[in-house]
Amino acid sequence: MMCSVDDERVRTELVAVITAVVDGVPRVLTADDGPRLPSGPLRSDHRSLQGGLRAWVEQQTGHRLGYVEQLYTFADPGRASAGGRRVISVSYLGLTRVGSSGPAWAGWYDFFPWEDRRPEPDLPDPVAQLGERLLQWTGRGDDDETARRRLRAEVTFGLHGRPWRPELALQRYELLYEAGLVPESPFGAADVRLAPGATMAHDHRRILATGVARLRAMIQYRPVVFELMPAEFTLGQLQDVVEALAGQHVHKQNFRRLVQQQDLVEETGHTHAGTGGRPAMLFRFRREVLDERQVGGTKLPVQRVR
Template structure:
């Protein structure tokens, strides 16, 4: 057993996220086929500290919020199997380079801001055929329910945090390139090497769940921002639209922000007030977040 353990390699894989002009981005390498990754750092007091240092050295970006995701076992790696220890890191970027790729190129079905035509026209029929394949009717019923819950079909609500479950279901059905499918990337997304698209989906799901009860969304906006930019950032991450007045009432009711006394003149209309995040709310209350509704509203 010791000999086997010694042959297992370990590396860090970073899901580094930013939002620019209403587009959710992930930092990538290898022409968008991989997430930033590298050997496990052992000289730091913690893995998280090592992760921050490694990301800064490799990418030039300082991370705000950082959280460990999962450890993935890649048994296909040669010459030895590898453990991929994944982290989610949030940052801001003023001028994205080509290494920053929209989530939606990998998971086009995750953007519900313009409706769900892609799911209804392409994915739902394929999922329905897969669900009805088994001659065992009980299995077919279970499959159909799983498809409905995962993709918000047949009256089930769309749950933003199920990004990983949606990707894994499409993989199981054989609809994504990683499963050997020859598919339109505009429907089933761009492929990634190894397990990196699965790791990215894990990061998306974790972030969407996190912003419902912790104010980590403020790590994705500059120090001062308009409420319009804050809302568009939340919508980009959540993948659905929010009612403007309801959103602003939520933010103001929780006292998450305060005015800076300055205005933004480049909004295309009347100058908009600039706000900043009240970081003292973290001391005042244990749980303060954007309390996102899970159903898209217009």
Template sequence: MTLGTEDTRSQITIGLNAVIVSVIDQQPNVLLVQNKEETSSASASNASDQFFPTDNQYDVLPFGPFYPAQHPTLESGLRSWVGEQTNQEIGYVEQLYTFGNAGRDPREQGGGPRVISVGYLALVQDKNPTAREEGLWRDWYRYFPWEDWREGRPEILDRDILPALKNWIEDADSNSQKKERKERAAITFGLGETPWNDELVLERFELLYEAAMVTEAQIDTVDSKKLGIPMALDHRRILATAIGRLRGKIKYRPVVFELMPPTFTLLQLQRVVEALSGSRLHKQNFRRLIEKKGLVEATGRIETQIRGRPAAQFRFRREVLIERQALGVRQN
């Protein structure tokens, strides 16, 4: 959809972006599309090589334009594009954010319209998604390796990020700017006595962007392999927004069950929560929390495991949505 009657500089194109998440083999995965001309908001012939190179170097989230004549609602347009581009049916969907910063689409540099994208977060169960020919599932920590604390503090923080941030702080133009940069780094990356906040995924990425430490900042000296795999346009920023939203939401709403099969063990549920949050949870504390909130009920069936003792199977109690308000699977 394009709005405006004057030259292209006054026009606005509305697009729809989808962050589709599934937990596959205990890893949080996001669904991508092949970088094809027909699925790009800017074709390879018109776009900057940095975003749409001929070797399909940069990953792309599902997205397409909103057509008012064809799409009764924004969400229906999103579902249409997702189905066409990935053959994936999505169930749970929520609107994420509207992304409209100037210059987010390379066509603007050539006098093209401002591209505003409405982002959505969608959750799907692992139903053999790797068999999809058009869809590409990728571990989201390949884009944000500093966000995965399940095996301890990520090495990339002390090896690459913090030394570079220290240099960025020292390069400030004034003492006041140096203080402001130092405070932002402390809050976003949990420096000093400030604790790490797993929800500040977007704030951390934006700080790295401002410090010209990621490829999307268009600095030739950036080593993208060290600081995560880049994505086309501002799709990594959109993904960061979705991860932060989901990490926050699982603390007060039972959305994690949208990613679970009809029956599961408590350990399987814990591993999914850990995958999303990027941190390990205390087994007994987690189970006490689940029991206290009445989120699950036993099915009476036992799952036989190759190693270890047989585990009881559970199901999500949907009636709990009416019974309680605080329904998260993690403590704040």
């Protein structure tokens, strides 16, 4: 079972989903045209995949990435480059802090407006509209395939009284893709109104959705939010960041209790005033917990909607 040399010629790309929260908005680092995610080829002077990506992003942004984690490796035939060479994309999720949002930092919800479930007062709910179109696509039939599709739509989009689950962001995007409701989908029909939101070059919107979903799942059981926070912060600010990421409000008192009783933070002794209310105590992340817990055991409550 030998393979010809031609089979082995592939190009390896590193793709970065770098996230920061600025002005209460989760943002992703983008490159000029497209827009598209920053990406570049693996080079022989890179000692490892993660090392290559880290060095490369730090050079571009001037920021040290506190947290970098492999996301997924894609190699679908649609990704073949011009010369017929196959492209393998190894994607990474990175978390960082930035002071201000330049033009390179695009908001998550520009690409996925339906993922932010914090109620804007009067605007029509995008999920309700998408839900309608999705259920229309699934069909009303009673056969197995139709029923499964409908169930999938109901679960991922929280229809018919089911709870909205923030961490299903990727499944939602994939369902819209299959239903032809995003412009990059090959299954689109001419007469449907597409889902709102900007697109990205190549399959970068899917990769971003993967990152969003992974991060949302992760903050529920790992103390990674702190990579997005400044050295000192109030519990209110921490909560704002979590809510921005989850696209959902959380119960304030329970949030504080959970954070504190898990010993994730310690007081700095300083307070933060000027918000027009009672000044809040400032905290810092107890980085020791990363060693104490070794990955698991850190839940943040993302309110269960009944």
